[in-house]
Amino acid sequence: MLKKICIFLFVVLISVVAKAQSADSVYSRYLDFNLARFQGETEKLLGLGEAILPAADKLPEKTRINFYFAIGQVYENNDQPQKALGYYEKVAAAVPDYYVVHRGIGYIYLAQAKEIKDKLNASSDAGLTEKLKGDYETAARKALPHLEKAQACDPSDETLDEIKSLYQNLKDTEGLNTLNVRLKELSKHCIDLLEDK
Structure with missing residues (x-):
């Protein structure tokens, strides 16, 4: 019984650590995206931003809203206003x-x-x-x-x-x-x- 409890706690601990690392990884990608934005590396922005989108919910709320606005601008600047609109509307709602x-x-x-x-x-x-x-x-x-x-x-x-x-x-x-x-x-x-x- 003690062995089963230890295994269960170990699995829970591993999943918590993995989730924390995942959130750190997403935030790190967000920082890379922002750095590219501020350095004017427009050719990289779309790829960097789209890599974050599937895990954007792991970003802190205010950071996520800021990211949505930024990715909206990237889409708009890449002649994809319909994609921009969805993210802009999320920002306006928040x-x-x-x-x-x-x-x-x-x-x-x-x-x-x-x-x-x-x-x-x-x-x-x-x-x-x-x-x-x-x-x-x-x-x-x-x-x-x-x-x-x-x-x-x-x-x-x-x-x-x-x-x-x-x-x-x-x-x-x-x-x-x-x-x-x-x-x-x-x-x-x-x-x-x-x-x-």
């Missing part, structure tokens, strides 16, 4: 006042809306036109709250023009007329840097 991620999300949805609008303008098929109008509205409505948060925290003429254009295209005069009130309220809580510890 740190809703981090306006930088909202700008990224907003511009990804804005690009989708513009692409749909181009198809809409080129379409002569009535059925397709109606579908594209719905798709455009969906993309525009997804872009607006993110662009507004970014605009509230870091005003930009370009972003403001895009917001106004979306409301005009949607024929949403109420949204346009109440924009300044929303921007003022959103500007009360802005975070411009993520903590990783």
Whole structure:
């Protein structure tokens, strides 16, 4: 009986040590990823980041959120906005006042809306036109709250023009007329840097 207990405790101890080493290994890979980022080694970033993704849940929470934002930027810079979007949305859910991620999300949805609008303008098929109008509205409505948060925290003429254009295209005069009130309220809580510890 004592022998079985000793074996059981040994197995538990080995699994705890293995898990700790695994977490240390993931954090070490995260440090390598960050070093490559800061040294501008863009050709390495995607591979380093994707190697971390399967075990990202082993990173401490704030570090994981910071990593998700960074890998989102890597995907966005590599013309993979749909992959970036998923990680940006995780960051926005965890740190809703981090306006930088909202700008990224907003511009990804804005690009989708513009692409749909181009198809809409080129379409002569009535059925397709109606579908594209719905798709455009969906993309525009997804872009607006993110662009507004970014605009509230870091005003930009370009972003403001895009917001106004979306409301005009949607024929949403109420949204346009109440924009300044929303921007003022959103500007009360802005975070411009993520903590990783």
